[in-house]
Amino acid sequence: MQDHDSAPAGPDAAGDSGGAAPPPGPDPTVVARVRSWLAARRLPGPRPRPRFELRPPVTTAAGPPGTPASDGSPAGTQPAGAQHAGAQQAGLQQLRTVQWAHPVQLGFLLTFGVGLALLLFGIISANTQLLVWIGAALFIALGLDPVVRRIESWGAPRGVGVAAAVLMLAAILTAFFSILIPIVVDQTASFINDLPRMVSDFLESEFFHDLDSQFGIHDIAVNEVEKFIGDSANVTAVFGGLFGVGSAIVNTGFSVLIVLVLTLYFLATLPAMKYWAYRLAPASRRPRVEYLGEEITSSVGHYVMGQSVVAGLNGLVAFIAISIAGVPFGALLAFFAGLMAFVPLVGALTGGIVITLVALISGWQAALIFAAIYFIYLQVEAYFVSPRVMSQAVAVPGSVAVIAVIAGAALLGVLGALMAIPLAAAVMLVLREVLIPRQDRL
Incomplete structure (x- = not known):
């Protein structure tokens, strides 16, 4: 008896058995394509829905990450300017939606902001x-x-x-x-x-x-x-x-x-x-802010020191001129001249005029001698002393200095007049280093 298990399984044997041929298996390439197609179109998984929504959802022109833009490029590859413009437009639309959808919330926020501003103003005023x-x-x-x-x-x-x-x-x-x-x-x-x-x-x-x-x-x-x-x-x-x-x-x-x-x-x-x-300051602008801050503080410091030296020399010259002219109350008038010299531009001139009028009590000769000595020194101070002493301070134009001194004196008196020139120098430095270069780049 012949063993069928050990018989060869060739095509002749299959034909001899008289049975149908088995169906061919699935093509691996087709299976891989189908699986990749299903994976690419797989629906997102379940996401938790927020329980409370204070604001209605805002639909913007920008889609989710990976959504192609209007020009066919992905959203992540859009230019920075287009993304900024889209974000700004979305923010404006959201603000309009909040204004119309939540007037009570908007009114509360505005009232709270005004109250906070009034509180801050009251604290500063007190x-x-x-x-x-x-x-x-x-x-x-x-x-x-x-x-x-x-x-x-x-x-x-x-x-x-x-x-x-x-x-x-x-x-x-x-x-x-x-x-x-x-x-x-x-x-x-x-x-x-x-x-x-x-x-x-x-x-x-x-x-x-x-x-x-x-x-x-x-x-x-x-x-x-x-x-x-x-x-x-x-x-x-x-x-x-x-x-x-x-x-x-x-x-x-x-x-x-x-x-x-x-x-x-x-x-x-x-x-x-x-x-x-x-x-x-932001990290990207911190070096520039530090440079401007050091320039301003250094300028103010040198101005204060220089003005103190100039005022001391002014009082000393006034005392010498008063002693030569024979005007009484020399120490009192010299102290007044030095104190007035702290006020820039107009202080020394005003002090000299007042002392000249007081010197008229001793006679016109004494007043003339004092005025000649003192006002000649003011010219020397303006052209030789002040430029050397104030060489490291920020220069301020004469018109700006006069306006700053008048405004400072009107606000804080003598202290405001003393602080007016350094503050004006700081403002001019910021304008020169920040605003003007920015305007030149536009």
Whole structure:
């Protein structure tokens, strides 16, 4: 008997068996194509639906990632300008949708913003004096910072430079209060005591008699004095003014103490303050902001130091001119000239005119000698002293300086006039380094 299991399975054997041929298997290439087609069109899986929707969905022109754009390119390959414009348009459409769909929410947000702005304005208005103290202290600290940095360049730590600058400032203030103040007080008292005699001498002078004969000045003056004395409200106002002067002196001393303490802290922590201020700028623009900040602070510091030197020289020259002319109250008038020289542009000229008018009491010769010496020095100062002393400060045009001084004096008085020029220099530096180059690139 023949073994069928061991028989060959060739085509002859299949034909001999008389059965049908088995069907061919699936083509692997076709299967792979079908699977890839199904994988490419597979539906996204289930996603959690948000429970609450405060805003209605906004349909924008941009589709999901990978969606082709209008020009046939994928969304991720669109230019940056087109993406920015699309995002801006989507934001505007979303804002319009919120405005129309949620008026209560929009009104609440607007009311909260206005209230927050009013609160901030109230806080600033209530602390105006503190802001003035902070500005004055920062102004003085920037003025002393060049001295500290010079000492640091010698290899000393900043603490040593701060201590040296503070000791120098304390020495100047001590010399001022111990030497100049007693002389000024004595001469002020002498001036007040001699004022009635000087007034009487003026009233008995031939010049006053000529004016009185033409205009009747004596009778007008007597009538006005009698009206002033006869009104009790004026006497009360005078005594109230005296008490007000006393309180003003106390407040001034307290303000000076606070400014000095803030100056010490600002001077010690100035590098850290500038570091954290620069960190507030974006990282891409931080080097530029740091450059501008260093330029502004350096310019303000050199301006303060230079103006102090110029004012000291001005007071010294005024004292020498007063001594040569033989005008009394030399220390008092020289102190006034140096104080007025701190006010840029118009301060020294105003002080010289006032001292010249006071010198007329001693005679026109004394006034002429003082005016000649002092105003010649002002020309030398304008063309030789100030350019050398202020060489490292930012130059400000004359018209801008005058406008800045007037505006600063109207806002903060003498302190505003002192701070006006550095602030104007800072604004001009920002305009020159930031705004003008940006306008040139447009």
